Amino acid sequence: MPTIHAYAAQNATTPLAPHDIQRREPGNHDVEIDILYCGVCHSDIHQARNEWGNSIFPMVPGHEIVGKVTRVGSHVKKFKAGDLAGVGCLVDSCRECRNCKEGLEQFCEAGAVGTYNAYERDGKTPTYGGYSTRIVVDEDFTLKIPSNLDLAAVAPLLCAGITTYSPLRYWKVGKGHKVGVLGLGGLGHMAVKLAASFGAEVTMLSHTASKEADARRLGAHHFVLTSNEELLNKHKNYFDFIIDTVSAPHDYNIYLNLLRTNGTMICVGAPPAPAQVPAFNLIMNRRSIGGSLIGGLPETQEMLDYCGEHNIVSDIELIPIQQINTAYDRMLKGDVKYRFVIDIASLKS
Numbered sequence: 017m018p019t020i021h022a023y024a025a026q027n028a029t030t031p032l033a034p035h036d037i038q039r040r041e042p043g044n045h046d047v048e049i050d051i052l053y054c055g056v057c058h059s060d061i062h063q064a065r066n067e068w069g070n071s072i073f074p075m076v077p078g079h080e081i082v083g084k085v086t087r088v089g090s091h092v093k094k095f096k097a098g099d100l101a102g103v104g105c106l107v108d109s110c111r112e113c114r115n116c117k118e119g120l121e122q123f124c125e126a127g128a129v130g131t132y133n134a135y136e137r138d139g140k141t142p143t144y145g146g147y148s149t150r151i152v153v154d155e156d157f158t159l160k161i162p163s164n165l166d167l168a169a170v171a172p173l174l175c176a177g178i179t180t181y182s183p184l185r186y187w188k189v190g191k192g193h194k195v196g197v198l199g200l201g202g203l204g205h206m207a208v209k210l211a212a213s214f215g216a217e218v219t220m221l222s223h224t225a226s227k228e229a230d231a232r233r234l235g236a237h238h239f240v241l242t243s244n245e246e247l248l249n250k251h252k253n254y255f256d257f258i259i260d261t262v263s264a265p266h267d268y269n270i271y272l273n274l275l276r277t278n279g280t281m282i283c284v285g286a287p288p289a290p291a292q293v294p295a296f297n298l299i300m301n302r303r304s305i306g307g308s309l310i311g312g313l314p315e316t317q318e319m320l321d322y323c324g325e326h327n328i329v330s331d332i333e334l335i336p337i338q339q340i341n342t343a344y345d346r347m348l349k350g351d352v353k354y355r356f357v358i359d360i361a362s363l364k365s
């Protein structure tokens with residue numbers, strides 16, 4: 017099996033460091049991809065630090081992968097060597113359950129296989145993510161990349177893009193809706209861009225005052241600093257939807273109270289600690305709390321095609337992999353504009 021350079025976390029407390037891994041030779045249905053760029057998701061930090069309690073070490077994070085196809089298996093139809101290709105959060109699923117048949121592979125009843133921090137369907141081969149030079153993935157879990165977009169800035173669409181696109185589509189968010197986006201990081205900035213492009217009125221709810229100008233440039237119509245109680249009070253019973261992208265524990269009730277009748281708070285941020293919600297905050301105004309997990313393969317392709325047609329990409333800071341630990345520290349302070357993307361060339365030299 018070919019040896020591949022990567023960066024890995026050896027345990028929950030030591031910084032990421034160089035680490036070689038092995039990948040399978042491409043099988044009949046596989047696509048081998050030379051990775052060019054990989055986005056840095058806050059889920060990488062949660063998992064590298066075992067904050068969700070399910071980490072498998074050594075761990076090579078990374079599930080926002082864009083690269084070039086080097087080889088394909090004999091049965092592969094969608095790709096040939098030289099094509100651009102993307103890989104998101106999933107690399108396999110059972111393909112037989114109701115959810116898989118509906119293109120909701122993320123909810124596979126047998127358990128979808130994550131791009132990293134998971135085991136292949138054999139139950140024993142660990143999966144390794146995109147902080148590496150190459151990956152081998154079944155073509156059914158490999159995405160087509162629009163050719164008109166900046167490749168490094170496309171990478172974050174594979175998680176931050178689909179994670180916000182999917183709930184906005186599911187809840188049919190568009191013209192006439194007032195949407196609040198809580199947290200301006202990787203997911204938040206994509207939620208702003210996408211919700212605005214769907215015609216909704218978008219309000220950025222952020223705890224960082226210095227992000228106001230950027231929020232407006234990204235497409236937000238209004239900006240509310242969440243520490244400003246007076247301004248928050250003015251938005252009581254205001255929003256049809258709030259998309260909560262915050263990675264750290266926070267009080268959901270403050271934001272539930274901003275929802276109007278029949279309003280929905282959509283949780284995509286995944287803080288490690290549970291939230292407490294009194295029933296009265298839902299009973300009043302018939303409010304709901306929902307959640308959403310990334311997106312299935314057909315919808316991920318639909319999102320990429322939509323972004324190609326509408327020229328939507330992520331706002332990124334391109335970094336060499338040697339800066340990954342500093343990037344994690346900055347993200348923990350909410351200091352990222354608005355997605356770090358690793359230039360994988362830095363791992364090859």
Ligand code: NAP
Pocket residue numbers: 056057058059060062175176179198199200201202203204221222223224227261262263264266283284285286287308309310347348349350351352354
């Ligand atoms: P990120 O880039 O680090 O952004 C998180 C944002 O949360 C920050 O920029 C900050 O925005 C805000 N925030 C509010 N309170 C904070 C605090 N005390 N400390 C730090 N930040 C705070 O993270 P991300 O990559 O967008 O991911 C966000 C969350 O979504 C993570 O929990 C991640 O695991 C989860 N996620 C879920 C899915 C899914 O399928 N549901 C997919 C991907 C990621 P302001 O400065 O504007 O307040």
Ligand code: ZN
Pocket residue numbers: 057058059060079105175176
């Ligand atoms: Zn992610």
Ligand code: ZN
Pocket residue numbers: 109110111112113114115116117123124125126127
């Ligand atoms: Zn399934």
